[in-house]
Amino acid sequence: MxxxxxxxxxxxxxxxxxxxxxxxxxxxxxxxxxxxxxxxxxxxxxxxxxxxxxxxxxxxxxxYHDYRQKPAGRHVLKLCRAEACQSMGSEENAARLLARLGLDWGETTPDGRLTVEPIYCLGLCACAPSAMLDGEIHARLDAAGLEALALEAL
Amino acid sequence: MHFYVPCDAVAIATGADKIAAAIAAQAARRGLDVQITRNGSRGMFWLEPLVELVTPEGRVGFGPMTLADVPGLFEEAANHPKAVGLVEQIPFFAKQQRLTFARCGVIDPLNLGDYIAHGGYVGLAHAIKLGAAGICAEVKDSGLRGRGGAGFPTGVKWETVRTAPGDQKYVVCNADEGDSGTFADRMMMEGDPFCLIEGMTIAGLATGATKGYVYIRSEYPHSIRTMNKAIALARRANLLGADVMDSGHTFDLEVFVGAGAYVCGEETALLDSLEGKRGQVRAKPPIPALVGLFGKPTVINNAISLFTIPVILEKGAKHYADFGMGRSRGTMPVQIAGNVKHGGLFEVAFGVTLGEIINDIAGGTATGRPVRAVQAGGPLGAYFPPSLFDTEYDYEAFTRRNGLIGHGGLVVFDDSVDMAKMARFAMEFCAHESCGKCTPCRIGSTRGVEVIDKIIAGVEPEKNIALVHDLCETMKFGSLCALGGFTPYPVLSAIAHFPEDFSKSAIKLAAE
Structure with a gap:
């Protein structure tokens, strides 16, 4: 229970x-x-x-993708994987971050601090790549920007 | 000094809230009295956050702003390193024909007085005089077609609901804008929310519907907040409720928040979702106009269709229909996104070519490399190579080129894109988002990923490409809705226009 x-x-x-x-x-x-x-x-x-x-x-x-039956980490980082973000290198950036954290999509760091999930489009497509950390949106995230964002949560 | 700092999600995601706070702090330090209005976005996203300063000549822009640029706004503003001049004279903006987006970025989205001062509620007042049949005729005459992508004449849909028998009817706004590369609904909900309220109220008057829902995806928290606030303000001003504008008509609205399912952008899945069910597609007939939400006659329109209604009723059907070409009347808010130098919202009359939009208006790619492909119409839209850039922006012209304009999104890719990977992604996305009701979509998409994986691995590429064609035919003609039915567009267009990406591995193998 x-x-x-x-x-x-x-x-x-x-x-x-x-x-x-x-x-x-x-x-x-x-x-x-x-x-x-x-x-x-x-x-x-x-x-x-x-x-x-x-x-x-x-x-x-x-x-529905939004509903959870298992708890997420203390922070949730949703990375956009849709086409517009892909055109600006989101997949490569995400792969690097996941490898660094030792996570696959949807997984949480062992200390329970950060969950990384895919999201399909935040509507910020002209300022790709984009992400959402704990409900706050971020755009123009190059590899360094994404790493800095993830570090905020770690 | 009077500044405008956008509250649009793109502006916020690029730091607008901090810029607004810094302007206020800087003004306080200097003992200056400043007014900061949070407007919507002008849609020139490469300039966001775009701060505007009111001058006697007009609103002057500065962007993209960083915190370090803020103090300079209080010095010699004209020599500011981020100064872009009069905002409305920037070519990207000046070249547009803004009808639907006329107020977006100009006004304070939650200031009803501002809305009314810019032509708001003239359309509804006119609609009240016209009456239900008159409104339907006006919308029909405007030539407005569904901006969600299907392009069905909006007036015909309304007329069907108007004449359908029913004690209760509904107006549903589809703001489940899930297509990658699209943000028109979001911009308008955040930049001109009363316009949607007015458009839906007119739809209610036209059809006898007394209740409306705005279905907004959960990925748009700012839109949800702004729409909720605007609805509360409209109620207080008697623009929603039991006796709208003392017309004797009842109409009220509610925001309904989605839960992260792309397929709910399909109208019947959306209705099921609104009813509290899994967002599964319904078989048609019956059409929602006759048997819609809770089984009642329902107008379900894309948000941009509804956002366009007030200007049609304000300026008349003819004014709107005078823009455009062929059977595509009026304007389309084209959304330019992805790897693009000048991305944003460009509202223009139908008829402009794809090449003009990508090369002349958007200035090519952000990376400076050559454009290789443009996906038009979201994840279910075709990939266009530069050789097809003469295609005119028009529902029928796109169909003739085996594509679709969809909700008006364009995603630009440079020459580093691997089109086999994009074709695979289209199938993968379909598998991820399929509602599971029909077999071609549910199973076909997963099989599609597997077969494309084989092609990428160089396993019998010719045979497997033939298999993909066959599978796509089945999905096209056997799926219940556009998710399974249109996923073949990106897949087949990638194969047709970029065959070299599907035989690379084969060539590599042969060379070994």
Whole structure:
């Protein structure tokens, strides 16, 4: 069981969104914002409160790239891998950074400080390559810039 | 002194917030009274952060600004090393025909008074007088076609929803702008959000819909924040709600945040996502105009289509239709991105050629190397070699060249690009983002990656290239939506125009 899970908090989140026409995604966004992931307990509670099956909730959680079922590192670095960033060398820069950190895409450093994930387009395509660190966006990241950004989080 | 410092995501990602703070600090140190307005972006992204200073001659620009450049703004500004002169006279800007983007970068996005002073809500006032049928006719006459890429006439869609029976109808704005190389929706949501509210309200009036949703991708946090604030302001000003502008019509809006699924940019997947389901594509028919959100008649339009509605209703259908060529009427916000010297947003009437955009307007590549390929229309769009740069920017002209204009994105690559790798990426992306509903897309994309890997490895390249062609035919004609159906465009165009990249390994092997 997720040690941080608080039934009352999840219930409050569900209650706050229940009047929406399509409440499931907003509820899941809020749960993840609060707990950093969507645990099995949370899914069970959401299913019972919305009167849908656990399979439906799990189906949604597992479909969307944004939702996590496992916790991420303390910092999350999302590197754009889409074409515009590729045209400016993002793949080479990312490969170098991952090798330096000893990580593959989606993995977290052993000390739990940094997770590196792919993202497909931040809409900053004329100032590529771009990345997002803990929700903050960065553009024109050459190899040195990317390394400096990652070091901020380490 | 009155400064403008953009709050657009590109400006922020290149340091605009720090520049704005530094200007304020510098002014305080000098005991000067300054006004700093956070505007949208002008769309000249190579100059971001682009600071503008109001002068009697007009707004003068400085960019790309760094913190070290800030003190100089208070000295002899004309001799500032980053001075670019009057912003609206910069050729990239001066050459445009800005209709949809007329206010973007000019006004304070969250100042309703500013919006109204620049022509805002004239369109809605006119629409209220015209009535539902009149609005639909006006939009039809403007020739506006869906700016998401499919190019379906917007007025025809609205007319279908207007005449569909239903106790509840919806207007849905597709701002799930996932195509690499596109940022028009984002710029407008951050630079002129009331324009979308006005456009959607007009759509509501035209069709009898009382409720609207703006579906924004989660990768656009700044757009989400700005739209939410603008909606709250519009409600307070009686521009949304039970009696919009005292017209007796009800219309209200909500922002809905996506969750990182590219396929939700497909309209029916988007509707399922809005309903709280997996974003899976629906089979058509029924069309969303008749059976849409929660089974109700629904207008679902691309954000740029809706952003263009106010100017059509403000200046009239004819004014808009007078721009453009053939069946592509009006203007297109072309988004120039990737390895490009002058990247950004260039709104222009249809008919300009690809070469004019890439070479003359954008100035070629950022690296200074020759342009080798341009991907037009996002990850599902074709790669164009310079030999096809005479292609006119027009829905039909692109189709004739086996391409598509899509949402208007252009991604430039220099001669270091490996087109076999890009073809592989197209398949890989499709596999990563497939909703899984139909087999050609779900399985075909994964098989596509495997076969292209074989070609790259030099394993029976001719036989495997034939296999890719065959697979692409299946995906094209057998997929439910554009994800599986259009992934063949980048793949086949890469093979057709850059065959040397697919036989390198074979040549290398033969030479050994």
């Amino acid at each position: 997720d040690s941080n899970f608080k039934t009352e908090l999840v219930e409050a989140i569900i209650l706050a969104h229940q009047n929406l026409e399509g409440p499931l995604l907003p509820i899941l966004h809020s749960i993840q914002e609060e707990f950093g992931l969507i645990s099995e307990d949370a899914m069970r509670l959401v299913a019972s409160k919305l009167n849908i099956t656990r399979a439906e909730v799990y189906g949604v959680v597992s479909f």
